Amino acid sequence: MGAAQSSADEFVREPLGVQERITADGSSPWPVEAGRYRLVAARACPWANRIVITRRLLGLEPVLSMGIAGPLHDERSWRFHNDPGNVDPVLGIEYLRTAYEKAVPGYDKGVTVPAMVEVASGKVVTNAYRELEFDLSTQWTALHRAGAPDLWPVEHRDEIAAISDEVFHDVNNGVYKCGFAKGQRSYEKAYDALFARLDALSSRLSTQRYLVGDTITQADIRLWVTLVRFDAAYHGHFKCNRQKLTELPVLWAYARDLFQTPGFGDTIDFAQIKQHYYGVHTEINPTGIVPEGPDVSGWLTEHGRESLGGRPFGRGTPPGPPPAGEQVPPLT
Incomplete structure (x- = not known):
C-alpha cells in the first residue's frame, strides 16, 4: 500500500487521500472507459496485489493498462526504477507522487499503490483499493472477458x-x-x-x-x-x-x-x-x-x-496467460 504512521505504541494506517470512484452508472464524475486509466501497482505490495489479481481474473488487461513501480522507494514515494530511464513508459513520470500532485496540488497524504491514474491528464483518480476492487467486479462488467468469474456473488x-x-x-x-x-x-x-x-x-x-x-x-x-x-x-x-x-x-x-x-x-x-x-x-x-x-x-x-470439491471460477473459466511485459520470474 505505502505510507503508514504510528500512534503511541500501536500502528495506525494512514487514511487514503484520493477516494473517488470509477463507475458505469453515473454515480461519479469518472466513467468506466476502455483505455482511459492506468493502474499503478507494485509487485511487493499486498494491497496492490489484490487489484492486480482482480484485474487478471476479470480479464481487464486489454482495457486497463498497468504500470509497475519498483520495490524500493524513499520519502518521495514509489518510483518506477525498474523501467527504462526510471520512467513509467505511459505516464512519463519517475515518482508516483507526481500523479498525486497533479490531482491535488500540495498533496500531503500518503502516496500509495494501487492507484488509478487518468492517462490523458496524468492525475490520480483514486487510491481507494476496497472500492476499486468492488467496482472492477460490478461497474466494469461490460469490459470483462468472456468467462470472467463472479467475485462478489x-x-x-x-x-x-x-x-x-x-x-x-x-x-x-x-x-x-x-x-x-x-x-x-x-x-x-x-x-x-x-x-x-x-x-x-x-x-x-x-x-x-x-x-x-x-x-x-x-x-x-x-x-x-x-x-x-x-x-x-x-x-x-x-x-x-x-x-x-x-x-x-x-x-x-x-x-x-x-x-x-x-x-x-x-x-x-x-x-x-x-x-x-x-x-x-x-x-x-x-x-x-x-x-x-x-x-x-x-x-x-x-x-x-x-x-x-469447489469450482474455482464458478460458471466461468480461468484467465489466459499474463500479457507480454507482465510476466513474473518463474520459481527456481
Missing part, C-alpha cells in the same frame, strides 16, 4: 464483507501491527489477534476449499495476498513467528491451491517482495540486508484441496 456479499473485515483487521493489517509496534504490549496484542484469526480461518478452511461458498471470491484474494508473503517477509521481518505458513497445514495447502490457480501465482515476484520489505523499512532492518531464503519451490507441490 450477490447471495454471499454480506458474508464476504464480514469475513473480509476480520481478515483486514487481524491478518492483512495485523502483520503490520506486529511489525511496526513500538511497545511490547502492543506487539503481543497484535500477535495474539493475528494467530487467533489464522487458527479460526484454518478451522474454517479444513472443511471447505474457499472462504465463502464453493468458488473463489474477493475474500480469498484478500486473505491470500498476506499468506503468500508470510514466510518471505512477515514471519521474520515483522516478528510474526509463532509458525511459518509452511507449518500451518491447512493454510499452507489452501495458499498453494490458489498459487497454482491462474491469476494468483503468476502475479507474484518473491524477489521484489523481499527487496521491498527488507530494503525500505530501515527502522526495522537498518542494515538493508535482504535474506536469501526462504525456499519457495514448495509453492508448486501438490496440495490435495481438490478433494474438498
